[in-house]
Amino acid sequence: MSWTGSVLAVATFCTMGSIALAAQDLPGKNPLQGNPDAIKYGMGLFRGRCADCHGMDARGVRGPDITQVWASGRTDDGLFKTIKGGVPGTEMPANPRINDQETWQILAYLRTLAASAPTDPPRGNAENGEKLFRTHCSACHTVNASGGRLGPDLSRIGAARSREAITLRIRRGLETFGPGYEPVTVTPETGQPIRGVKKNEDLFSVQIMDTTERIQGYEKDKMKSVENGTRSVMPAFGPDRLSDGDLDDLVRYLQTLRGFDPAVAR
Amino acid sequence: MRVTMLRFVRIVLVVGTVGTVALTAQQPPPPLVTAQEILDGLTPDGSRWLTFGGNYSNHRHSPLTEITPANVHQLTPQWTFQTATIGNFETTTLLRDNILYVTGPQNVAWALDARTGRQIWRYRRELPTVGLTACCGLVNRGFGVLGDKLFMTTLDAHLLALDMKTGSIVWDATLEDYKIGYASTIAPLVVKDKVIVGVAGGEFGIRGFIDAYEAQTGKRAWRTFTIPGPGEPGNDTWAGDSWKTGGAGVWVTGAYDPEQNLVFFGTGNPGPDYHSESRKGDNLYSASVIALDGDTGRLRWHYQFTPHDVHDWDSTEVPILADITVAGQMRKVLMFANRNGFYYTLDRTNGKVIAAKPFVTTTWAKEIGRDGRPIMLPGHTPDENGELTCPDITGGTNFWPPAFDPATSTFFVNAREVCATFYAWKPEFTPGERFTGGAAQRAQGPDSPVYGALRAIDPATAERKWEFRYISPSTAGLLTTASGLIFSGDGEGNLLALDSRSGKLLWHYQMGATMHGTSPITYMLDGRQHVLVPAGTTLTAWALPR
Numbered sequence: 001m002s003w004t005g006s007v008l009a010v011a012t013f014c015t016m017g018s019i020a021l022a023a024q025d026l027p028g029k030n031p032l033q034g035n036p037d038a039i040k041y042g043m044g045l046f047r048g049r050c051a052d053c054h055g056m057d058a059r060g061v062r063g064p065d066i067t068q069v070w071a072s073g074r075t076d077d078g079l080f081k082t083i084k085g086g087v088p089g090t091e092m093p094a095n096p097r098i099n100d101q102e103t104w105q106i107l108a109y110l111r112t113l114a115a116s117a118p119t120d121p122p123r124g125n126a127e128n129g130e131k132l133f134r135t136h137c138s139a140c141h142t143v144n145a146s147g148g149r150l151g152p153d154l155s156r157i158g159a160a161r162s163r164e165a166i167t168l169r170i171r172r173g174l175e176t177f178g179p180g181y182e183p184v185t186v187t188p189e190t191g192q193p194i195r196g197v198k199k200n201e202d203l204f205s206v207q208i209m210d211t212t213e214r215i216q217g218y219e220k221d222k223m224k225s226v227e228n229g230t231r232s233v234m235p236a237f238g239p240d241r242l243s244d245g246d247l248d249d250l251v252r253y254l255q256t257l258r259g260f261d262p263a264v265a266r
Numbered sequence: 267m268r269v270t271m272l273r274f275v276r277i278v279l280v281v282g283t284v285g286t287v288a289l290t291a292q293q294p295p296p297p298l299v300t301a302q303e304i305l306d307g308l309t310p311d312g313s314r315w316l317t318f319g320g321n322y323s324n325h326r327h328s329p330l331t332e333i334t335p336a337n338v339h340q341l342t343p344q345w346t347f348q349t350a351t352i353g354n355f356e357t358t359t360l361l362r363d364n365i366l367y368v369t370g371p372q373n374v375a376w377a378l379d380a381r382t383g384r385q386i387w388r389y390r391r392e393l394p395t396v397g398l399t400a401c402c403g404l405v406n407r408g409f410g411v412l413g414d415k416l417f418m419t420t421l422d423a424h425l426l427a428l429d430m431k432t433g434s435i436v437w438d439a440t441l442e443d444y445k446i447g448y449a450s451t452i453a454p455l456v457v458k459d460k461v462i463v464g465v466a467g468g469e470f471g472i473r474g475f476i477d478a479y480e481a482q483t484g485k486r487a488w489r490t491f492t493i494p495g496p497g498e499p500g501n502d503t504w505a506g507d508s509w510k511t512g513g514a515g516v517w518v519t520g521a522y523d524p525e526q527n528l529v530f531f532g533t534g535n536p537g538p539d540y541h542s543e544s545r546k547g548d549n550l551y552s553a554s555v556i557a558l559d560g561d562t563g564r565l566r567w568h569y570q571f572t573p574h575d576v577h578d579w580d581s582t583e584v585p586i587l588a589d590i591t592v593a594g595q596m597r598k599v600l601m602f603a604n605r606n607g608f609y610y611t612l613d614r615t616n617g618k619v620i621a622a623k624p625f626v627t628t629t630w631a632k633e634i635g636r637d638g639r640p641i642m643l644p645g646h647t648p649d650e651n652g653e654l655t656c657p658d659i660t661g662g663t664n665f666w667p668p669a670f671d672p673a674t675s676t677f678f679v680n681a682r683e684v685c686a687t688f689y690a691w692k693p694e695f696t697p698g699e700r701f702t703g704g705a706a707q708r709a710q711g712p713d714s715p716v717y718g719a720l721r722a723i724d725p726a727t728a729e730r731k732w733e734f735r736y737i738s739p740s741t742a743g744l745l746t747t748a749s750g751l752i753f754s755g756d757g758e759g760n761l762l763a764l765d766s767r768s769g770k771l772l773w774h775y776q777m778g779a780t781m782h783g784t785s786p787i788t789y790m791l792d793g794r795q796h797v798l799v800p801a802g803t804t805l806t807a808w809a810l811p812r
Contacts, residue, residue, distance in 0.1 A: 043650075047689055047705040055707065056705070056707045202756065203737060
């Protein structure tokens with residue numbers, strides 16, 4: 001199906017899916033969990049239909065790392081609804097052609113890849129974490145429509161990443177970057193270099209958001225140089241910048257961020 | 267006034283006669299497309315484009331010279347046509363008598379005034395709402411034409427003849443049952459009085475075939491399966507019953523050699539796509555080029571590019587024919603840039619390899635051996651844990667048409683530099699359901715750069731002459747002209763014009779969509795050369811300023 005067709009189909013099915021899902025009683029727990037046949041079929045379904053965005057290992061490509069979803073507190077029922085109904089406002093489409101049994105098969109397979117839920121109790125103070133977020137992170141990251149735009153919107157980060165994954169990213173920074181966040185420096189023939197993140201590019205032009213959040217396109221042949229960065233602009237926050245206690249608080253706060261959609265929030 | 271019946275009849279007869287005479291006097295000759303016109307290919311007057319590749323050899327090389335490397339930067343849009351239909355073009359348009367004949371997505375088609383882009387008629391096929399199995403988009407690659415009929419394949423696996431003047435159906439032939447995995451997207455190849463087509467469905471466990479239909483009546487003249495049946499040579503290259511679901515669809519238009527009366531078609535991947543154990547053997551005639559008698563469909567020779575393919579590398583690329591000098595000798599060749607990453611020059615009289623070399627990074631085979639078989643490298647059979655192989659599933663190139671400039675004996679192709687990790691597992695077969703037994707994930711990172719390039723290849727040696735790099739892979743088809751131009755598209759939606767002798771970029775225009783699988787055509791209209799470009803949901807006609 002073409003891209004446009006997909007969008008329209010997704011839009012249509014999202015509407016239909018929401019109605020159908022609202023009326024559906026779900027069992028609470030995946031009835032096929034641990035079933036070897038279900039896991040085998042689920043692997044094929046996942047790799048064929050989901051892995052393009054989530055990766056063959058389910059650790060995320062364009063879409064989030066879904067080995068972390070149970071560890072982040074999602075439930076089987078909630079994930080069932082997400083697969084069937086998609087996530088409105090994101091690239092995750094509804095999947096009306098995947099039937100209930102297939103959905104449980106996919107989840108049975110994903111369970112075999114899932115990171116285990118943390119055994120130690122939750123720690124940290126989310127209220128203080130929110131303050132720390134405003135100090136250290138919100139210049140670049142938006143949460144619930146407030147904050148900076150240079151980095152990704154983190155309004156759903158608590159549903160998409162486990163505590164360990166979030167911790168690792170804060171401590172080490174990011175060595176890679178997703179589409180739209182590739183660092184770039186454009187140097188005009190006269191004037192200062194302009195640093196920012198790349199929003200789009202072709203042979204002849206580059207579109208960037210600079211560090212002042214100005215979005216602007218530049219014609220390459222009118223620039224002295226256009227240089228791609230090799231490392232994300234997300235800095236590492238080592239213990240010298242963020243104590244272990246503050247890190248716990250910040251991560252606790254981020255874990256509360258689960259988006260607006262009720263199907264995702266659970 | 268009271269008119270008697272007799273007098274009324276007299277008046278009607280007189281008026282009728284006068285009317286007939288007047289109409290007859292005004293009526294221009296009907297725009298009949300003859301077999302000879304198709305055989306003639308692209309003529310210096312630039313008046314027509316009557317078959318997928320411009321001529322039977324699929325050169326996509328126009329003799330027109332008004333637009334040159336020196337003035338191409340002055341190209342100006344003349345009009346844009348919007349499909350107002352969901353889905354994108356993958357078509358090559360036809361032109362006859364200043365009218366364009368265009369197929370679009372979802373089996374919608376149009377006749378357009380080439381002067382203005384205004385619609386003359388529109389055809390839309392009522393497609394089934396459920397059960398269509400086209401793997402990769404509800405697309406169509408173009409019309410064939412003969413006499414006063416246009417021929418179009420459909421997503422529900424039919425072949426239609428439409429009246430060129432009205433777009434209404436003249437006949438409708440069923441190729442196979444779409445509910446069990448068959449579809450058709452190929453632009454028909456019209457040879458003499460027959461319309462030759464194939465079926466898609468390599469991801470659904472079909473058994474592929476090529477059919478010929480009588481252009482006049484729609485009656486089937488012959489069928490040649492791309493997978494031999496029991497007792498036929500080659501059936502033993504499929505373990506057990508695996509031949510029954512072996513795929514080998516034919517969804518890209520072939521070439522025709524009138525001298526030998528042979529048609530040449532590339533065949534699709536064997537099925538299931540990735541799972542080796544499900545179909546041990548070479549799996550003839552999948553991933554091959556087959557030469558069939560144009561009158562009977564009888565197999566004359568075959569060459570299998572990828573024996574026992576396990577990477578979904580259909581050989582449904584466009585074959586190009588030419589007579590070229592190789593090592594001082596004139597040879598009748600068939601040129602083929604394959605999805606598996608190798609470029610081949612074959613002797614088209616017998617299918618023997620004359621030259622073959624990788625035209626992109628290729629890790630699965632070291633080279634093509636003297637016996638014509640690839641010399642395999644270990645570690646490239648997909649399994650549940652995945653094997654990294656170059657090229658990726660989409661391949662070094664694919665169905666987007668290459669081009670050939672006979673003046674410089676240069677083959678042009680849009681090439682992809684992408685690798686992937688291929689996975690496989692045993693699939694279950696259910697008619698009409700996907701039957702691939704695996705999947706692939708594109709590799710991307712510092713060790714696996716992803717880009718594309720327009721590459722010019724010397725068919726005598728299979729060596730590269732030049733390349734023009736894109737920042738991402740392109741899926742655009744090509745057009746060359748005798749003035750030394752090549753038209754292409756990049757992966758970001760730019761229409762590009764380059765010097766075909768050097769690869770130097772001369773001009774570009776952002777079309778707003780990539781030319782995915784489409785190729786421009788060029789023709790003369792009211793004394794000016796035009797270039798017509800399908801991209802996304804638009805057709806745009808270009809010409810130099812008046």
